[in-house]
Amino acid sequence: MALFEARGVHKRFGHQVVLENIDLSFESGRLSGIMGPNGAGKTTCFNVLTGRYKPDRGRVLFDGEDITGLSPNAIACRGIARSFQTISLFDEYSALENVLIALPEVRERGFNMIEPLSGDGADADRAAAVLARVGLAGRERRRAGDLAYGERRALEIGVALAAAPRLLFLDEPTSGLGVEATARLSEMVRELKHDYSIVVIEHDMQFLFGLADAISVIHWGQVIARGTPDELRENKWVQRSNLGRP
Numbered sequence: 001m002a003l004f005e006a007r008g009v010h011k012r013f014g015h016q017v018v019l020e021n022i023d024l025s026f027e028s029g030r031l032s033g034i035m036g037p038n039g040a041g042k043t044t045c046f047n048v049l050t051g052r053y054k055p056d057r058g059r060v061l062f063d064g065e066d067i068t069g070l071s072p073n074a075i076a077c078r079g080i081a082r083s084f085q086t087i088s089l090f091d092e093y094s095a096l097e098n099v100l101i102a103l104p105e106v107r108e109r110g111f112n113m114i115e116p117l118s119g120d121g122a123d124a125d126r127a128a129a130v131l132a133r134v135g136l137a138g139r140e141r142r143r144a145g146d147l148a149y150g151e152r153r154a155l156e157i158g159v160a161l162a163a164a165p166r167l168l169f170l171d172e173p174t175s176g177l178g179v180e181a182t183a184r185l186s187e188m189v190r191e192l193k194h195d196y197s198i199v200v201i202e203h204d205m206q207f208l209f210g211l212a213d214a215i216s217v218i219h220w221g222q223v224i225a226r227g228t229p230d231e232l233r234e235n236k237w238v239q240r241s242n243l244g245r246p
Helices: 042-049 072-077 095-102 104-109 121-133 149-161 179-192 205-209 229-233 236-240
Strands: 004-013 016-026 031-035 057-062 080-082 167-171 197-202 214-219 222-227
Touching: 004 042, 016 042, 016 222, 031 042, 031 205, 042 167, 042 197, 072 080, 080 149, 095 104, 095 121, 095 149, 121 149, 121 179, 149 167, 149 179, 179 197, 179 205, 197 205, 205 229, 214 229, 214 236, 222 229, 222 236
Parallel strands: 031 197, 031 214, 080 167, 167 197
Antiparallel strands: 004 016, 004 057, 214 222
16 A cells, blocks of 8 residues: 555646646655646645645545645644745754754644754754754754755755654755755755655656656646656657756
8 A cells, every 4th residue: 555645636726727636656665756847736736735735626645544635734743744845944043943843852842932942952962863864964053044055955854854754745855956956965865765755846857867766747737647767768758848958
């Protein structure tokens, strides 16, 4: 049984149909990709899968449980974490504090955003270990707002990892990154694959083909192709597309 499934998902805004009968399946222990050009419906699909939008029809299942229509918080509590295409961090807080806030044990105790978070003890050690996993060792005390753009991308992934998710969704992680930063991100995600089930939504075909075990291609709000990177390289539509080109 797949870890995560979407069955017949449909979403419209007014008279515009954005997703039409989307079927997706993501296996545990693998990196799955969702690929498509800008405007294809990828981000709307991601938002439906992670609870930001409720589908007009269809079902979303996580480990066999129907989570259709649950709030983002309820879905996160079940072990699903995500990053966003637009970076969302507490810029006035340090990198370490951003991760501390996301640790389940800190959230359970409650915290006051006005008062400084403790940077000592076991919680800080766990947060520092998360930062090291995303390549930010030595940046613990830097203000999030002062980090380079690629480092901010990495920090947002670290914030998602702080919740120890069973499934990690990454929304357009290469957005805004240059060649070198994209290469660093690729190596980081490659390492994370060993320990996490990951779904990446991405328009950069080269990035996704280098990492994914299986990819679904969305265009015109529908899944038009699916398979391994090698299988999709032979797909005539993918060959004719401009995915991943400047």
